[in-house]
Amino acid sequence: MTTPVVPTLLQLLPLNASQAKERLSKHFKLIELWKESDPQATITRHKDDIQVVVTSAMTPTSAELIDALPRLKAICSQGVGYDAIDVKHAQSKDIQVSNTPDVLNDCVADLTLGLLLTSARKLGHAERYVRNNLWGTDASFPLGTSVSHKKLGIVGLGRIGMAIAQRAAGFNMDIRYHNRSERSDVPYQYMASLVDLASWADFLVIATVGGDGTRHLIDAPVLKALGPNGMLVNISRGSVIDETALVQALSGGELGGAGLDVYQNEPNVPEALKTLDNVVLVPHIASATTETRAAMTNLVLENVEAFATTGKVLTPIPAL
Numbered sequence: 001m002t003t004p005v006v007p008t009l010l011q012l013l014p015l016n017a018s019q020a021k022e023r024l025s026k027h028f029k030l031i032e033l034w035k036e037s038d039p040q041a042t043i044t045r046h047k048d049d050i051q052v053v054v055t056s057a058m059t060p061t062s063a064e065l066i067d068a069l070p071r072l073k074a075i076c077s078q079g080v081g082y083d084a085i086d087v088k089h090a091q092s093k094d095i096q097v098s099n100t101p102d103v104l105n106d107c108v109a110d111l112t113l114g115l116l117l118t119s120a121r122k123l124g125h126a127e128r129y130v131r132n133n134l135w136g137t138d139a140s141f142p143l144g145t146s147v148s149h150k151k152l153g154i155v156g157l158g159r160i161g162m163a164i165a166q167r168a169a170g171f172n173m174d175i176r177y178h179n180r181s182e183r184s185d186v187p188y189q190y191m192a193s194l195v196d197l198a199s200w201a202d203f204l205v206i207a208t209v210g211g212d213g214t215r216h217l218i219d220a221p222v223l224k225a226l227g228p229n230g231m232l233v234n235i236s237r238g239s240v241i242d243e244t245a246l247v248q249a250l251s252g253g254e255l256g257g258a259g260l261d262v263y264q265n266e267p268n269v270p271e272a273l274k275t276l277d278n279v280v281l282v283p284h285i286a287s288a289t290t291e292t293r294a295a296m297t298n299l300v301l302e303n304v305e306a307f308a309t310t311g312k313v314l315t316p317i318p319a320l
Contacts, residue, residue: 008049009304010069012059015078017297024301027308028052043068052304057081057099058266058284063089074313076303078296079287080104080160083210083237088320098313100299102159107292108235109163111285115233115259116203118280120145125277145202145231145256147171153201155194155217156208156236157183164205176200194218198225203233210237220245223255231257235286238264247272250279261286 009028024030029049036042043050043065050069055061057079063086066072074096077085087097118124121144129141148171154161157177165175165188175188178197182190191197194217198204204226208214218232218241226232232255234241243264249255250273257278263269266284273279287293303313 007051007071008046009052009054010043010046010050011054012061013054013056013078015054015297015300016293017301020297020301024054024304027305052076052307054078054300054304055085058084061085066090066093066095074098074304074307076300076307076313078300081210081237082317083239087317091317091319096307096313097317098300098303098315099317100296101315103295103299104287104292105159105163107289108160108286109167111261111282112160112164112205112207112233112235113167115235115261115280115282116205116231117147119231119233119257119259119278120147120203122277124280128277145229147173147203149173150202151176151200153177153191153197153204154188155197155204155206155240157186157188158207158209160235161205161207162186164207173203195221195225198222198230199227201226201230203231206232206234206236206240208236208240210239214240216240216242218242218246220249223249226255228253229256231255231259233259235261238262238266243270250276 006029008031009024010031010033012033014034031042031046033039033042047069048071051071051073053061053072053075055075055077057077061075061084066086066089072095075085075090077099080099080101082099085097090097126141129135150173152168152173152175154165154177157179168175176191176197177188178191178194206218220242223245247270250258259280261282262284269281273281303315306312306314
């Protein structure tokens with residue numbers, strides 16, 4: 001009697017869960033690629049056996065890798081964004097691709113409001129002021145900007161954008177949004193022109209998807225429209241903002257301030273941004289809480305298990 005061949009799963013990165021290896025190994029022969037001395041040779045050696053790839057929103061999963069795995073049937077990613085994955089190419093080959101939506105909405109929205117408040121009230125600058133023993137000296141601390149009752153523009157009113165809007169409503173903010181298309185199921189005013197939204201807003205929050213379609217969506221004209229009293233918060237992808245234009249606007253006083261969780265070439269942050277007191281910089285931590293990362297990892301594992309038992313992932317990315 002022939003022993004059934006156990007399909008192989010290629011895991012591109014560690015998953016922060018104590019039972020991850022046990023759960024993945026229940027259905028698949030597991031290759032933990034980061035432990036391999038020659039990753040490319042490992043992929044080549046097992047290419048005809050690999051049916052599932054586990055990756056993340058920040059782990060490049062290219063068309064070249066997809067093409068190198070002729071029996072690949074599913075890609076399960078940790079994270080809501082998928083611009084690092086060639087989803088369109090995978091889908092053209094009938095490969096299912098899943099992400100981990102919804103489980104991180106609250107966490108990302110919480111950080112967004114944190115960056116907004118920190119930028120407006122100059123909390124980062126204030127902490128440095130205290131740490132550097134400037135309190136009580138002739139070096140006065142500048143006044144901040146209030147948040148309550150201000151105008152908030154949201155670029156990308158998806159799941160995360162809605163969670164941000166719900167929190168902003170608690171500050172009695174006037175909310176408008178810009179999307180690829182107007183929504184009929186929200187109470188907020190739609191603005192078809194991104195420049196017009198920026199001109200109207202006191203704060204502009206970027207919550208759209210990354211990728212080629214939104215690359216440098218926030219450019220010099222948008223930043224100029226937001227103006228010297230306006231503030232920008234980005235928790236989406238660094239590629240959405242023209243970073244050179246952003247540095248120039250902040251340095252030249254054309255933009256009032258910014259709170260940034262993401263950057264164009266992570267982990268490299270422009271040195272010019274680090275010198276500015278009107279910028280808050282954090283290291284891509286929007287989903288970085290114990291609870292949210294555990295939920296994200298669990299959903300990745302559930303997607304893998306669902307594919308192994310039913311042939312379908314639970315949270316497929318819609319066709320692009």
